[in-house]
Amino acid sequence: MPKFARIAYNSENWRAPTGEAARLETNTFCSANGFGYEEWLFRAEWAIDGRRYAFLQGVNDSYETLIKDNSPFDVVVYARRPDKAIQFIASISDVECISSTQAKDAVETFKRNGWFEQMKAEVNEVGGDTSHLDNPTFTTDILNIRYRPNSLQFFPAATFAAANDPIQRWTRYQLISGVPTKKPLTLPGAVTKDKSSPSFYWVNLGLSHKEVKEHSFLWAPAFGYKEDGSKVTNAGWDCLQKVRRGDVIFCHRKGEIIDVAVATSDAMASARPANRTFDAWKADGFRVDVKLEELETPIDVALFKETLIAVHNQACKPALFDRNGGTAQMYMVSLPLGAGALIMSHLGDIELQISDQSQRQKPSGGGPKKKGGTREVIAQARVGQGQFRADLISLWEGKCAITGLARNELLVASHIVPWSLSNDSEKVDPHNGLLLSPAIDKLFDRGYVTFGDDGSIVIKSTLISHAELQLLGLSPNARIPTPNADQRSYLKRHRQIYHFESDDEP
Secondary structure, three states, X not given: OOEEEEOOOOOOOOOOOOOHHHHHOOOOHHHHHOOOHHXXXXXXXXXXXXXXXXXXXXXXXXXXXXXXXXXXXXXXXXXXXXXXXXXXXXXXXXXXXXXXXXXXXXXHHHHHOOHHHHHHXXXXXXXXXXXXXXXXXXXXXXXXXXXXXXXXXXXXXXXXXXXXXXXXXXXXXXXXXXXXXXXXXXXXXXXXXXXXXXXXXXXXXXXXXXHHHXXXXXEEEOOEXXXXXXXXXXXXXXXXXXOOOOOEXXXXXXXXXXXEEEEOOOOEEEEOOOOXXXXXXXXXXXXXXXXXXXXXXXXXXXXXXXXXXXXXXXXXXXXXXXXXXXXXXXXXXXXXXXXXXXXXXXXXXXXXXXXXXXXXXXXOOOOOOOOXXXXXXXXXXXXXXXXXXXXXXXXXXXXOOOOOOOOHHHOEEEEOOOHHHOOHHHHOOHHHEEEEOHHHHHHHHHOOEEEOOOOEEEEOOOOOOHHHHHHOOOOOXXXXXXXXXXXXXXXXXXXXXXXXXXXXXX
């Protein structure tokens, strides 16, 4: 069982002070000094002999016990957001509590490397008080732990404690290993939804595309500097830090998807590669190792661009296409699940290979594995054929779920949750499917329409008008037979994936 430690709120991923915690808190170190030492917790490039030296306030409260015990421990760090919700941020394994001598030596190394002066400059930037940094008696208040960067694992975005979780009662910055109640603390893995599907990213490759193919990794700087010397971050660079093993990355160059990469590592701190094409970037950055799948025939972005802009562009982080339809000049973009599924559907047979590679890379755990069909059955289900189609025809009595058309040769076996976003069991589950006529299938598959829990059609009127639907033979009052519980669950996910309903991370 890991320990739990609260850290000061920081909206910039705990790489430098933001001043937010000072404004949110009262009667704390942060409120008095304008910053917290934990706000550099994930500044991975500040490593000494392969370890990141950092600070946790909860460790200070248990310092003597931890030093005496002299054993590494695992810790889950969490923060209380401005809206009072408790958000789990990351887990760190094999954390070591360092002695005062080790802390003093580490601070001296920080000074020699210029990191200490940078800390002071960043405190000044947010209007904080640096006098505490200059007091030599507070060495262990600056650094009190160390960990290896590869032992750090971030939780998915929006991973929150349940409302009745005992951790809600703990407001102080303590290291918690238990609570005075029979109800245990809830591990973050138990309160987040199943993430059987990967996350999707888009990377714009310019001169670096040859090095990416040769060395099988992606790299981006952690930050840059303006002419006046102030630090600047970039949303496209920040995206790379969020990539996790098993995620899928579409490699774009000159209007085409030229490769598809599957991450074989989590993003990790890494110095700038010694390749000439990266020379213009700063030395500190992050790297993701990948397995590249080169496409024999590159995919023209024009094939899916119009739909992606209409349905998903606003949910891309940052936006993938600008207002003129041009590709954003960003290194990397985080894609919503529906956009990832849209591009995957244009890969042809290689989609199956990418899906297999992604599943092999995803860490085991997170719940029992669901049994699916054989590889052949799963592959046939991808294109709406085989046993999946036969089961759908049986379930829907050989009729289109909307029009009642009973011509099997004209009907499409359509997944509710896209094949690429389903686990092996869901890929072949007939309850994850609708039997539809081709035009309605296209509308549903692209996210122009969906269905409510009662079976009534829900139309995205910003994308298609009632008049256009009627030209396709579809009434605005159309409905499917009342869905059963399994179908309602799949339809809810469809509504989230295609932005009919809000969801933190569909």
